[in-house]
Amino acid sequence: MRFIQILALSGVAAALAWGNPQCYLQGYGDLVAKADNTSLTLKDGTVFPYHTDKPTASWDDKINNADLSIQLSQPYDAGGFETPPPYLFDPGRLRYQPFFQALYGKNKAAVEKNLVMIQWPTLKGSVKLPVTKVAGVDKKLYAIGQEIAKLPKKERIWAEGATTYAYRVIKDTDRLSMHSFGIAIDLAPTKTQYWKDEAPSETAHIGYRNTMPLSIVRIFEKHGFIWGGRWYHYDTMHFEYRPELFAPACRMQE
Template identity: 80%
Template structure:
């Protein structure tokens, strides 16, 4: 990832056509019927406005009131990470919660009906992890585990301690964690890094730390999972299924 200022990244994104509603149609072809600048319509008929009227000027307003357009505002740049992400550049952290509830379950009971258990390889065997089956997320995560199992042990060790589904809010917020939908996984939680251990404020100036090997990261990204280590607000244990950010119409270059 090249080092840009935040304003430069967003200007470049607008110029190259990122933040297109087509990203949703490309990312979820089996779940979304149509997408344009007015609305996203799911195949079950559920309709969401692409833009809402809630204020989204400051970073805090955006992260608390993101709509579907804001959700794509920052392009996710899969690949290398030679330099830390720019200030407040955390592609994928701006989320429109009703969209994910419509896809994966409107509440805890509905989500848990969509959960299945997959085998996740470990150094000593395997564990069963609950994962959402909607859109084939379970199948993708199973394949990821099989690929990670072929890596050298020095890399594989970073896929230990895996946790997936947990219905909860994100620390210090009232927003649901992506783990609540069964589409996220944390690895090696005791030896990875989390930005709130350095500063609790969303707009604080923080450094960047990471020990997660990119060999694991690239496997996840190949299957449509973004990595929290590509965020200014780094969460290097965290991966979540976000195929819209890898769609050709939205992918970072």
């Protein structure tokens, strides 16, 4: 990955000023009416500031106080993975929670009104998984499952043990997990890797580990899902629907 290699040399600062508010309009065309460097407006009339005045000087500030601009501050470069992500490079992990609550549901009851069940193929048949129908996420995840089902068994086995919706906070934080909105899925939880198993501190220096096949990752990315294995704080079982990071305005240029 060309951008990852650049960042490995120049540091995360190279990603500063990345991002274009048009990524939201392009990524969520059915839900976002307009977006610029001042604000973002949903089609239901909800307006969010593009920048907030909360502190963002430190990494802990960024992860806890991300706004819409910070959410796009690190580009997601789908493709190969020749080198581990550089220090504190977590494209898509810096999230502005009110935006997702407005899209998918402001609380548990509101989210659950939008949940539908999809069939997820396994090596022994299929299971039903709850997923949001907002933005057609259910249809996209169903299509992903059908494509994974065509992979060789040695790769398909990494799509077993799938879990989706669970209204909860991220471990050791008060931030809602993306599973709370029905837009995330975890695969092979007993065989994949999670950074907190190595170090609990957000700013700790950690090694990178992954066993998730890139054949599965690329299928998810084709449908607008980012992978937690592209984060310095790796979560290799985790995929979440984030179309803004694949929008033309935020796509890496050759």
